[in-house]
Amino acid sequence: MINKVVANAEEAIEGIESGMTLMLGGFGLCGIPEKCIAALAAKPEIKDLTCISNNAGVDDFGLGFLLKNKQIKKMISSYVGENDEFERQMLSGELEVELTPQGTLAEKCRAGGAGIPAFFTPAGYGTEIAEGKEVREYNGKKYILEESFVSDFSIVKAWKGDTKGNLIFKATARNFNPIMAMAGTITIAEVEELVEAGELDPNEIHTPGIFVHRIFEGKNYEKRIEQRTVRG
Amino acid sequence: MINKVVANAEEAIEGIESGMTLMLGGFGLCGIPEKCIAALAAKPEIKDLTCISNNAGVDDFGLGFLLKNKQIKKMISSYVGENDEFERQMLSGELEVELTPQGTLAEKCRAGGAGIPAFFTPAGYGTEIAEGKEVREYNGKKYILEESFVSDFSIVKAWKGDTKGNLIFKATARNFNPIMAMAGTITIAEVEELVEAGELDPNEIHTPGIFVHRIFEGKNYEKRIEQRTVRG
């Protein structure tokens, strides 16, 4: 019988090839699939990736690893600060960057994962983001037409998962993960805790297993904090 | 301080007027806001309603009550069988009916509730549903442009809710309820159990309270079963 469970990140990323388009969940370093990113960084022969991710990691964590290896050809993100190597590659022209409003980025993933190829959104109307895009007015307000995204592989990180691929995320580590899971031709989920099918309450699952093709339990998550802010 | 909690269905439906557009959650009789529907039926002076609901109830339950009172001018639904009075009014021309593919209906509500005024979908391409609608091709497949819905009032039924309006639905009684909640100018939620803010796990909430304006606990839900099917 078909088994979605794989042993580890190395096995999970099998089939990812140079030139592919990947979606990677996370907001900043929160909820990123750190095990799969590390596994990809360990295969520097995989190059020319287009990565759809809200952010681009920091110099020594997350997507920063892939940037350091020059495995990424193009980033599609809403915000890409906090990363010197990124800045260097972008300014030198080695790295292509497509900046997209965060809500449009989210909706492009969700729409792609829901079989909607294009939609109208108000974000970016009247700005350079709207250049070359169709404008239409609804109820007196202007909207631009945006096309949705699908990926060759979507890589997400969840809190809990089961052997059927059902996922539950924790707190704000949910972010882009569920919608990117929807939009993957193949979707890989790494989870902190993997349980048998039937152990998760079907009412509490965030991502239905139909969207997930491979799943594994990662060990010893670092979960680095970007802006540790505490009160006295 | 603002309080979303109202005493009962009568108070919840205050402000609903003749000629308004309502969304009503539910699939068949499963997960319908039975208390608010009964309260509306008790005010037959509210007429000419446009009701967006996947189905139209049965003769003696759910939207059937409003049909019997001739309070509905137009139904927007995907399937409207199981109701003799409905059939009579439709064939006599008293009742206007707009049939919409179920997935398109769902997406129109979700899009309206997400500030997306229009989107492309493949459903209905090449059929009479597509007549007069814009067709566009993406990746070799044909799609039609559909405009989204918003309501004057959305009326939904949840399993649990809190005083902030956060909602949790049970099993397949979820159906259209969360997406219609999103698309209401004013959204009313009736729940089987109303608790204090903080008692629901923020990770397990299906509808964020921002979408809900009025909430109350209904008593003695009938939850009628349309097709009671059991095995031996």
Added chain:
Amino acid sequence: MLDKNGIAKRIAQELEDGWYVNLGIGIPTLVANYIPDGIDVTFQSENGLLGMGPFPTEDQVDADLINAGKQTITTRPGSVFFDSSTSFGMIRAGKVQLTVLGAMEVDQNGDIANWKIPGKMVKGMGGAMDLVASAENIIVAMMHTNKAGESKLLEKCTLPLTGVNCITKVVTNLALLEVKDGAFVLKERALGVTVDEIKEATAGKLIIEGEIPEMKL
């Protein structure tokens, strides 16, 4: 000649391990009773459930747990509930590997009509238009002819369409046919049915190549 259960049984042989499957109302529902041993199939119900189980016993009946036919049902381990937009999201995005539907008419171009008869009360298309416009693999389960004895496999559908160029296979009481390049390609005969009988009952373009085997059920 097959009865309804026979049609369902033959369609069940098309199932593959790991597939997500949506079964329409009528004959398609019966397919769930004949899942081959050793494979794991997950049934999707478009009202918001993956992992549909059998009908409940009296004491399991739950008004909040129904299928798209509004029948009370149960769930299997690993099931999950979701809202209607997510449900049709997974359908439109092609995540459901097989859809089985009934039909009033199909034609040699893969068009299907199953929701409306002009002049009669129209109940609506439900989720059928989304399903046929989205799935890559759609099998129609139906009788080969209507009550008047007329073929339901046509050159061109006469009833209002549900979808175009979408049907991949048709399984009837008489035969299994593939829809390909503007024709019905006869693949299997039902037990005791001759090729001539199928020819007779098929109004659309029929392609018969070589020996046509009898179905094995």
Added chain:
Amino acid sequence: MLDKNGIAKRIAQELEDGWYVNLGIGIPTLVANYIPDGIDVTFQSENGLLGMGPFPTEDQVDADLINAGKQTITTRPGSVFFDSSTSFGMIRAGKVQLTVLGAMEVDQNGDIANWKIPGKMVKGMGGAMDLVASAENIIVAMMHTNKAGESKLLEKCTLPLTGVNCITKVVTNLALLEVKDGAFVLKERALGVTVDEIKEATAGKLIIEGEIPEMKL
């Protein structure tokens, strides 16, 4: 003249009971510290949280719980988590009653520029373009002039725009102004600031009607 906290304090007076509010990075974040007594405001963080609370104590720090500025935070009772598409869904649908943002420039038509300086490293717009295109009530919190002493309230923005015709109010270190019918309408002076000083520092069209009161903080 107001400092950053003063600007935040004045904006906090605009809050109304029951509102959902999104605060941008910088001065806007400070608004949360000055919520008037007796009103209940819920803060939305666009990375997927309604009901944001204060920064955590050391032992409350949770890597999975951050705000849109990537800072560790806490939640208040009645909070809820959701994904990014739902988050921007509620923003685009106008469910957030007030958005407070910083800006590099605003102009008399309500246009705003706050994401890009040509020739400098561009970090991206994050959620700002969605927020300004969606909210009906947007207050800009910023200094009246830039470091070179030039007005940031212009006839027309010179930097690449974040959004058009969207700003309703501007609160600076010098004044509170409404943006209306193609002009900045002076409503209040900061403590000790004269109308002439505000005139001097405002490059866009400025409307001054009657006596301009001093802010009460």
